[in-house]
Amino acid sequence: MTIGLGSGSTVYWLLENLGKRVSKGLKVKGVPSSVKTEKLADKFGIPLTSFHDIQELDLAIDGADEVDDYLNLIKGGGGSLVREKIVIEASKHVIIIGDESKLVKGLGNRPLPIEVIRFGWEVTCRKITRVGAECSLRLEGSHPFISDNGNYILDCDFPTITHPASLHEQLTSLAGVVETGLFVNSADQVILGKENNIRFLERSK
Numbered sequence: 001m002t003i004g005l006g007s008g009s010t011v012y013w014l015l016e017n018l019g020k021r022v023s024k025g026l027k028v029k030g031v032p033s034s035v036k037t038e039k040l041a042d043k044f045g046i047p048l049t050s051f052h053d054i055q056e057l058d059l060a061i062d063g064a065d066e067v068d069d070y071l072n073l074i075k076g077g078g079g080s081l082v083r084e085k086i087v088i089e090a091s092k093h094v095i096i097i098g099d100e101s102k103l104v105k106g107l108g109n110r111p112l113p114i115e116v117i118r119f120g121w122e123v124t125c126r127k128i129t130r131v132g133a134e135c136s137l138r139l140e141g142s143h144p145f146i147s148d149n150g151n152y153i154l155d156c157d158f159p160t161i162t163h164p165a166s167l168h169e170q171l172t173s174l175a176g177v178v179e180t181g182l183f184v185n186s187a188d189q190v191i192l193g194k195e196n197n198i199r200f201l202e203r204s205k
C-alpha cells in the first residue's frame with residue numbers, strides 16, 4: 001500500500017505508530033508532504049517513495065487546522081500546504097485526523113495560509129487585502145518563514161468563509177499566489193479525537 005504522509009504535530013503520532021507497525025512487518029511505502037515529515041519517516045523507519053516511481057497513492061492521512069461540517073478544510077498552519085495538496089490530490093482516499101478543537105461551524109476562525117512567491121509579495125498581499133482579508137507575512141523569529149518550496153506564506157484573516165471554493169478560485173487567479181490553504185472536496189473521512197472517544201465524519205457521496 002502507498003500512503004501520503006501529511007505534516008504537523010498530529011501526523012507525528014501517525015508516523016511514530018506507523019513506524020512501529022512497519023517494524024512488525026506492515027508493508028507500506030510513504031510519500032512525505034514536507035521535509036520535516038520526510039525526516040520523521042526516516043527516523044521511524046517508514047520506507048519512502050516518490051511521484052517519480054508511482055502515479056497515485058492508495059491513501060493520504062493528514063491533519064488540518066479547521067474542518068467544517070461539509071469537510072472543507074483550512075490547512076497550512078505548518079506551511080506545507082502546497083505539497084500537502086499535491087499529495088492529497090494524488091490519493092484515492094483521504095483521511096484527516098485531529099482533535100475536536102479543529103471542528104468549526106464556519107471556516108475562518110484563524111487566518112488562512114496562502115503561499116506566494118517572494119517576488120512582489122507586497123503587491124500580492126495588497127491584492128489579497130482587496131479581496132477582503134488582513135494579511136501578514138509569516139515570520140520565523142525575525143525572518144520571513146520560507147516554505148519547503150522556497151516561497152513565503154501570508155496569513156490572511158478573512159471574515160467567516162462562507163464560499164470556500166469560490167474564494168479559493170478568486171485567490172488563485174491572482175499573480176503570485178501559488179496555493180491557498182483552502183481544501184474543498186478533499187477529505188473523505190475526518191477522525192477527531194475527543195477526551196474519551198472519537199468523532200467520525202464522512203463526506204456524503
Ligand SMILES: O=C(CO)[C@H](O)[C@H](O)COP(=O)(O)O
Pocket residue numbers: 006007008009010011062063064065074075076077078079080081084
Ligand atoms: O496543514 C498542516 C501543515 O501545513 C497541518 O496538517 C495542520 O497545520 C495541522 O497541524 P497540527 O496537527 O500540528 O495541528
